[in-house]
Amino acid sequence: xxxxxxxxxxxxxxxxxxxxxxxxxxxxxxxxxxxxxxxxxxxxxxxxxxxxxxxxxxxxxxxxxxxxxxxxxxxxxxxxxxxxxxxxxxxxxxxxxxxxxxxxxxxxxxxxxxxxxxxxxxxxxxxxxxxxxxxxxxxxxxxxxxxxxxxxxxxxxxxxxxxxxxxxxxxxxxxxxxxxxxxxxxxxxx
Numbered sequence: 001x002x003x004x005x006x007x008x009x010x011x012x013x014x015x016x017x018x019x020x021x022x023x024x025x026x027x028x029x030x031x032x033x034x035x036x037x038x039x040x041x042x043x044x045x046x047x048x049x050x051x052x053x054x055x056x057x058x059x060x061x062x063x064x065x066x067x068x069x070x071x072x073x074x075x076x077x078x079x080x081x082x083x084x085x086x087x088x089x090x091x092x093x094x095x096x097x098x099x100x101x102x103x104x105x106x107x108x109x110x111x112x113x114x115x116x117x118x119x120x121x122x123x124x125x126x127x128x129x130x131x132x133x134x135x136x137x138x139x140x141x142x143x144x145x146x147x148x149x150x151x152x153x154x155x156x157x158x159x160x161x162x163x164x165x166x167x168x169x170x171x172x173x174x175x176x177x178x179x180x181x182x183x184x185x186x187x188x189x190x
Contacts, residue, residue, distance in 0.1 A: 019050030021105055024182075025143075026054055027171040032184055034141045035060050035101050042092065042099045042135060043076075044083045044128050045106025052076045055101075063095050066106075084127045089134045098137040104128035104144040107180075118149030118179070125183070129159060132188070142185040149179070156183065163187055 017023075029035050037059030043052045046064035049071065055062045056075035064070060065079045065088065072078070077095060081088045083106060092099075106128060108120035125146045132142045142163065146152060152168075160166055164187030171182070 017050050017053055019048050022050035022054050024105075024171045025051045025103070028143065028169060028182065028184065029054070029058065032169075032186065034103070034143055034184070034186070039100035040096050040098070041101045041103065042131070044102065044104035044131065045124070046070055046078070049073050049076070051103060051105055055103075060101070061096075063092060063099070065092070083124070083131060086130075089131060092131070092135050096135075099135045099140060100137060101141045101143070102128065102132040102136050103142070107145065114179075115149065118147045119151060121145070121147040121180075122149075122151045122155055125155060126158075133162070133190075136188045138188060138190060140188040142183070142188060144183050145180050146183060147179045148181055152181075159183060159185055162189060164189065 035041055035055055035058045039060040041055045041060040041062045043055060043062055043064040045066055046052050047066035047068045047070040052062045052064045052073055062076045064076050065081055065083060067082050069080055070078050079091055106124045108117060108124055110117055125144045128144045136142060146155060163185035166185045168181050169184055
């Protein structure tokens with residue numbers, strides 16, 4: 001019911017995006033220039049593919065990973081796998097020796113219990129960062145969703161030394177009631 005009244009839901013339908021999340025990435029990319037034409041982009045937690053669609057539109061070659069299947073998308077190499085499984089890194093490095101951008105809009109299964117949902121989102125964000133550390137080129141960009149809560153500052157402090165630019169950001173397309181926020185890291189350094 002909530003979607004029926006949502007502007008971005010209807011815009012996504014109208015423009016052919018697979019999810020309203022496409023607008024979040026479009027807005028963040030416009031503001032922070034995360035993805036450029038010719039980039040190799042890794043999209044973690046990709047299904048249904050809204051972020052992959054945007055990255056392809058921006059001229060990137062996209063590798064998408066999700067535990068759930070994803071409908072075929074032109075310009076995207078899809079890998080069905082678990083981002084919390086360390087073996088996924090080898091698979092990704094077989095496809096490309098490094099990535100210009102690693103982005104993750106992965107979300108845990110929501111329980112409705114705030115602390116559990118927050119901690120699970122931090123676990124997924126840490127798994128995404130673990131992959132980024134292994135595959136992201138020096139100078140690359142990282143974007144990851146987390147739910148706000150008591151661990152968010154510790155998570156930020158872990159990532160802070162690895163990026164020249166770092167910031168939490170909430171795009172306009174995020175629902176006002178949402179606890180999600182995005183960590184943006186640019187200029188990755190090992």
